Amino acid sequence: MASTNAENEPRRSICCIGTGGTIASEPTAGGLAPTRQDTFFRRIRSHPSLTSPAHFDSSSVSFSSPVHTVQVGKNVKYPKLITPELDDNGISVEYEILDLDRHLDSSEMTPSEWNIIAELVHQNWDNYDGFVILSGTDTLAYTAAILSFLFxxxxxxIIVTGAQIPLSRPRSDGWTNILDSLFVTGTLDFAGVGxxxxxxxxxxxxxTKSSPNLFGAFTTPCVPPLINFNVKITYDTSAPLPKRSSNPLPPxxxxxxxPSVLSMHIYPGMTGSLLEAQIAAVPTCKAVIISAYGSGNLPINEHSGVLQSLKRMVEKEILVVVISQCGIPNVYPLYTQGRTLLSIGVLPGYDLMHEAAFAKLIWLVxxxxxxxxxxxxxxxxxxAGEMSK
Known part of the structure; x- marks a missing residue:
């Protein structure tokens, strides 16, 4: 029988998938590292904002109390936890942490790990009301982007979150990021990847990740935040939030x-031979992201050989996409360079961030x-709302 909230409404159940990253890191002899141990769960279980002691069988549960886990394939599932009330309506949320068999620094994230995460979400779709992916921050925006296309x-x-400071250290921002993630997945009428x-x-x-230092590590330069969780919660009024629904799960x-998607940065002196050398080194390449100047400009004079190289890539049926190096990107063919690129089959990236361009291309190929x-x-x-045209 499903557990209920104060208003006798069914309590939503959330699956938190732990992948490692800063949020789960612990001090080691070599520095902070995302070690796989139950210390991470113990910290969460002991935190009054994330776990209500009223729902324990015993009032004596502490950091050192035993942790009874369940092996799920190679992964480990920790005991169910229930939050305190998260809003003025007395709503609380129950959640379980499913830890991957290997914790990663997120700089080591690859499409193989994305396949594992996506498969776990797929397998558990009918068992939970929402999902929280606990990730390192370096590739967190890439993970959110690829999940947006896959789901x-x-x-x-499906919420992706992490921390700039580990839960194991003072002043960690991870506590509020987890709490806000459970609030979104457990109390709001919201669907989609965020x-x-x-x-x-x-x-x-x-x-995109815009700072390795600021707690506001992520920004969306081309669109406003969907929600700001301040004293008063405010919503983006330019478009309605996608609502929960019974939409079928994509296959x-x-x-x-x-390696199927390569990324190349245009800089002064770039030549076509340099571009083609990178392609030749990766025979499995099916798509290329070109980060160009300004609104999508790059050298097209005959001496550089860039235009001829890009044309040969397209003729080999390699997707070639041009995005902007600017912090607030927008690729539009105003200049001769941009219009010439379109004429040979190069695709404009509009206002795509690099993370979304990479994710969309690997999803396509x-x-x-x-x-x-x-x-x-x-x-x-x-x-998936990745660009404006």
């Missing part, structure tokens, strides 16, 4: 794990049923 229009919330960080809910396909897509032309057309079609 596009699914009817439940990032919760520093008292904001950000759209999963629009975010599970296995992402290619061989992992779909063998699509032709090259269909992939080109779908790239220029907004799929």
């Amino acid at each position: 596009n229009k699914a009817g439940k919330p 990032i919760v960080f520093n008292h904001q809910l950000l759209k999963g396909t629009r975010a 599970l897509l296995r992402l290619l794990t061989d 992992s779909r063998p049923e699509l032709s090259f032309k269909e992939r080109q057309e779908l790239f220029e079609t907004p799929i």
Whole structure:
């Protein structure tokens, strides 16, 4: 029988998937590292904002109390926890932490790990009302972006969060990031993939990591936050929040794990031979992101050889996308360079962030049923709110 809240309403159940990262790091002889041990769970179980002692069988539960885990394949599931009341209506949330068998520094995240996370969400979709992915911050925005495409229009919330300071250290921001994530997934009528960080809910396909130091580590330069969690909670009024629904879960897509999307930065002196050398070194390459100047400009004079190289890439049916190096990107073909690129089949990235461009391309090239032309057309079609045209 489902547990209930103060108003006798069913209490929502959330699955938190632990991948490691800063939030789960502990001091080691070599510095902070995302070690896999039950200390992380013990810290959460002992925190009064995340665990209500009223729901324990014993009032004597402490940090050192035993932890009874369940092995789920290679992963470990920790005991269910229940939050205190999270809003004025007396709503609380129950949640379970499912820890991956190997904790990662998020700089080690690859499409293989994304496949594991997506499969776990897929397997547990009917068992929970929402999901929280606990991640390191370096690739957190990439993870949110790829999950946005893999679970596009699914009817439940999937939140990705982490911390700038580990839970094991003083002044950790991880406590409030977890709390706000449980608030979003457990109390709000919200569906979709988002990032919760520093008292904001950000759209999963629009975010980028903008600071390794500030608690506000993530921004969405081209769109406002979906929600600001201040004394008064405020919402973006330009578009309604997607609501929970019974939309069917998209079929599970296995992402290619061989290197398939390359990223190249244009700089003064870049030549076509340099571009092609990188392509030649990766025979599994199916798409290339070119980070260009300003509104999508790059050298196209015959001496540089860049234009000829890009044309040969397209002829080999490699998706070539141009995005902007600017902090607030927007690629539009105002200048001769941009219009010339369009004429040879190079695709404009509009206001895509690099994270979303990478995620969208790997999502496209992992779909063998699509032709090259269909992939080109779908790239220029907004799929998960990732760009404006």
